[in-house]
Amino acid sequence: MGIKLHDQTLRDGHQSLLATRLRTEDMLEVAPMMDEVGFFSVEVWGGATFDAAMRYLNEDPWERLLILREKFTKTPLQMLLRAMNLVAYRNFPDDVVYEFVRLSKKDGIDNFRIFDALNDLRNLEVPIKAVKKYGGHAQGALSYTESPVHTVQYYVENFKKLADMGCDSLAIKDMAGIISPTRAREIVEGVKAAGITLPLELHSHCGSGMTEMAYMEALHAGIDILDTSMSPFANGVSQPPTESMVAALQGTQWDTGYDLKLLMRIREKLQVIWNKYSHLHEESLLRPDPGVLEYKIPGGMMSNMLSQLRSMNALDKLPEILKEVPVVWNEFGYPPLVTPMSQIVGSQAVANVIGGERYKIVPKESKDYLKGMYGKPPAPIDEDVLKKVFGPSWKEQIVTVRPADLLEPELDKRREELKKMGLMKKEEDVLTYTIFPEIALRFFKGEIQPEFTSKDLPLKKKAFDVEVEGINYKVRLN
Secondary structure, three states: OOOEEEEOHHHHHHHHHOOOOOOHHHOOOOHHHHOOOOOOEEEEEEOOHHHHHHHHHOOOHHHHHHHHHHHOOOOOEEEEEOHHHOOOOOOOOHHHHHHHHHHHHHHOOOEEEEOOOOOOOHHHHHHHHHHHHOOOEEEEEEEOOOOOOOOHHHHHHHHHHHHHOOOOEEEEEOOOOOOOHHHHHHHHHHHHHOOOOOOEEEEOOOOOOOHHHHHHHHHHHOOOEEEEEOHHHOOOOOOOEHHHHHHHHOOOOOOOOOOHHHHHHHHHHHHHHHHHOHHHOOHHHHOOOOHHHHHOOOHHHHHHHHHHHHHOOOHHHHHHHHHHHHHHHHHOOOOOOOOOHHHHHHHHHHHHHHOOOOOOOOOHHHHHHHHOOOOOOOOOOOHHHHHHHHOOOHHHHOOOOOHHHHOOOOHHHHHHHHHHOOOOOOOHHHHHHHHOHHHHHHHHOOOOOOOOOHHHOOOOOOOEEEEEOOEEEEEOOO
């Protein structure tokens, strides 16, 4: 039986390699061609693309979705949904989640990949129910990491639970690109042996240099879908190249059946687009960094810490901080290092070293995490840390309910606020304002100037903000 590919060029590909700056007008020429390939789905929305479209490009993300939906008439469109965080970095109440999913489905999203940074399945319940209510395909994803608690059995048992929760497919989400060929095979074999019949997908990045080998082992173990990006937007901190995967599997039991000549024509057009965006090319993002295997730190998280240390004139502390990160990670219960956990663990490690005394300085985000405001950690948090941060009565501070249960409904209030300001032109605007209020108001008022339009390209190189798997940092170019 052939394998299906889920192409990520128009979402994760440019989020990883072009600072999420690919403009909609540059997607339009290749979209109808990509629609002819026969992909399992094409990811075009979610993740960082929602606010980046407004913040840097002065584009309405909902308009982008509607335009791309017109171009893709045969292929399911997919988005990345950060569970109760939606496309942002905080929990939203249930009414907001339901409405966001409803409008996303209405405007063109078919498949929703839903994940939680902590793999707290309580945070996936409402998004899955919402997707099913409005007729979408709910893909339950588990964030991949390696720790004493993140065993093969851990993933198999949680995939069983996601299947029972009504998911249509499942995904291993390896945001740091650290999954080994052996572990990829073991998890896929474990899921299949457990009698889970839902399609299983593997998402990874080429950061460690092992990903293509991991993909091949996953194929031998029975994986159903693999994530790729077209070659101009592939490799480095992005996914393996689509065309190469199709070519490698031709004539095998996993043959995709995709037209390689068509893919090469798409590649030619995307190469022209890639060259236009040369001011955003950054060498460090284009090659693998096996250091991620030693420190378990995604590349974006490392860059974020370097930026922090540079601003404090404390780069000499980096070796000490690199030793501190895994210690904090252990004490915090081994949270997968994806947004927002990567920032929280990294910032706490920096504070512990720079502060001269461990947990003398504790950022608000760390306190919220330790309280349980992001969800239940994979393993118990070190009690000595909890005592040091909250004192002897630390148990009274801990939240044991689903964090969103503590939130009041928000949608009606935000709708009224937007109407009073006279800024509501369509129902989607309420969601934009609710999720990113400050950016939305500037956008609605016409106060945002795009960094560039397609006709301005290419530009000279400059420093820019980039986000890889939700980690914001600045890359300085000479």
